[in-house]
Amino acid sequence: MQEAGLQPDHITYSTLISAYEKAGELAEALALLDKLHEAGGAASADTYVKIMQYLAGKQLWNRALEVFLELQAAGDVSSVTLTEPQSKHI
Numbered sequence: 001m002q003e004a005g006l007q008p009d010h011i012t013y014s015t016l017i018s019a020y021e022k023a024g025e026l027a028e029a030l031a032l033l034d035k036l037h038e039a040g041g042a043a044s045a046d047t048y049v050k051i052m053q054y055l056a057g058k059q060l061w062n063r064a065l066e067v068f069l070e071l072q073a074a075g076d077v078s079s080v081t082l083t084e085p086q087s088k089h090i
Helices: 010-022 025-038 045-057 061-074
Strands: none
Touching: 010 025, 010 045, 025 045, 025 061, 045 061
């Protein structure tokens, strides 16, 4: 894509992050999230929520909290709620 002179936008990144998450490739999903941030972009709140749900499902509570704080810093936490079991670990 970039070789063709096209620059990915937040939708492209979010789609790829979601695909990696669904495939169980968390490291790749998080690497793309970092790459998006480095490019000055931000993922959608839905993308952050999907990543947090995946992390919570794997009981990676500290990393889920880090992602939540990234979302909070981006200014959109209105659509995020924690379930009782999740909130006990954060």
